[in-house]
Amino acid sequence: MKNINPTQTFTWQQLKNHFIDIKDVHIKDFFNTDQNRFSDYSLFFEDEIFVDFSKNRINRETLRLLLMLAQECDLSHAIKNMFLGYKINKTENRSVLHTALRNQLNNNIIIDNTNVxxxxxxxxxxxxxxxxxxxxxxxKGYTGKNISDVVNVGIGGSHLGPYMVTESLKFYKNHLNIHYISNIDGTEVTEILKKVNLETTIFLIASKSFTTMETLSNATYLKNWCLLHTKYKEYLSIHFFALCENVTAALNFGICYQNIFKFWKWVGGRYSLWSASGLSIVLSIGFKNFESLLYGSYMMDQHFLYQELPYNIPVILALISIWYTNFFNVETEAIFPYDSYMHAFPAYLQQSYMESNGKSIDRNGNLISWKTSPIIWGSSGTNSQHSFFQLLHQGTVLVPCDFIVPVISHNPIGSHHKKLLSNFLAQTQSLAFGDNIDINSKIILNGIANENKISHKYCPGNKPSNSIMLKKITPYSLGALIALYEHKIFVQGVILNIFSFDQWGVELGKLGANNIFNDFFNNNTNNKYDGSTKGLIQLYKKWNKI
Structure with a gap:
């Protein structure tokens, strides 16, 4: 990839000038002056996903300039390099090939002289x-009973992706009960163990490096719990499995070789649900449905790789996000899935976005003066409407939103789904167009018009959103949707000149935690830490009588 400072490009300067011209234009005015806006500002992915981006503060000139920026930053070349396996993760000297995990046609993807x-x-x-x-x-379990429960032990990408998919595809679930342990908080392990019977439970230890403190601490506790109940070490081979890249570490932990399911260094943790890290998904919905998930993501890969940029859904959504973040100075973006099965989708995207593009050093090694990742948050509708939508409609901050809904429900009871869709449509409409109250309208107080007041009901509108409609939530359409967002994140990283596939900030936190943990057992903390950290450590020791 070329290392191009986006703010120094010719197009960036053009966008700054264009922003001055357009920043105060209301979304309703875009619709009033363009009768074809809906059809011109929307795209289909096959007959499965429809993306309407017409309710954004953009016009044809905005899109033209944003696409020019993509070209000036050599986006098309970067996309091809990722799919070809070039080592675009420069800080770790690795290829980025989660796309290879779902590839349906190419049987000759070569990395370091190996056909992966x-x-x-x-x-x-x-x-x-x-x-x-x-x-x-x-x-069978160690007493000869059928397996009824699966416990996935992981954190970050080894938890959020598989958990999100199994929840989103719960309609396709079989008889197995899938549980997830991620937090190192002992409460989480304790509560899960109340729900399962060791005789009928298997444990999947999911960690790419097989050194992650949270995962290994939980796994060690569970292994000792198993040994306490079974008394025989050989029973571990019936109930414990590793999903990892570091085979040696898994063997040293006590996992037998045939119970190790591998993935590779060129698979990032937050992109690993397509690999052996997604074994809990397979156990939940069956291998055939997992293949459909892979195929949906593969077809989105093909769209992203071959579709021209003006009609390329991940590219368009990424460019619009850059427009808001860097020109409107937007700090956050919200994700609202209007389907209870997809309740975990916003949390999954939080990691995908912010661990990938939450960077302040560019690919040249310079401090960044522009904005990279927005803060990603959200919740499922319609619960969120009765929680924080007040701020979206009348607050002082601008929050671009993605609204996601299936047109066909898996559970069409009564008129529920029509009401759900009505809320979905009403929110995007109300955010964009507001109400009909003039900001200069007067409030009548005690029969007298007060010139200095306006209606408290006033909602200005002009709040942007994308509407993403799935025909139905299926393994295929969910796979495509996840890949859509993966590629959107990649595009933003390319144009913003950052490395999206490392996470050195996370690594720093891990190192600090290990150092403090070790110091809980000695008194050598006086000169090592700042006053706050030292004081908190001392209070911990005092209250625990250490």
């Missing part, structure tokens, strides 16, 4: 055989 397609297919076959044996009841 062969490895991927081999691991998928192993996953299919194992998951079938669990689901069909052929794999």
């Amino acid at each position: 397609s062969i490895m991927i297919k081999k691991e998928l076959k192993k996953i299919k055989i194992f998951s079938d044996s669990i689901i069909d009841g052929n794999w």
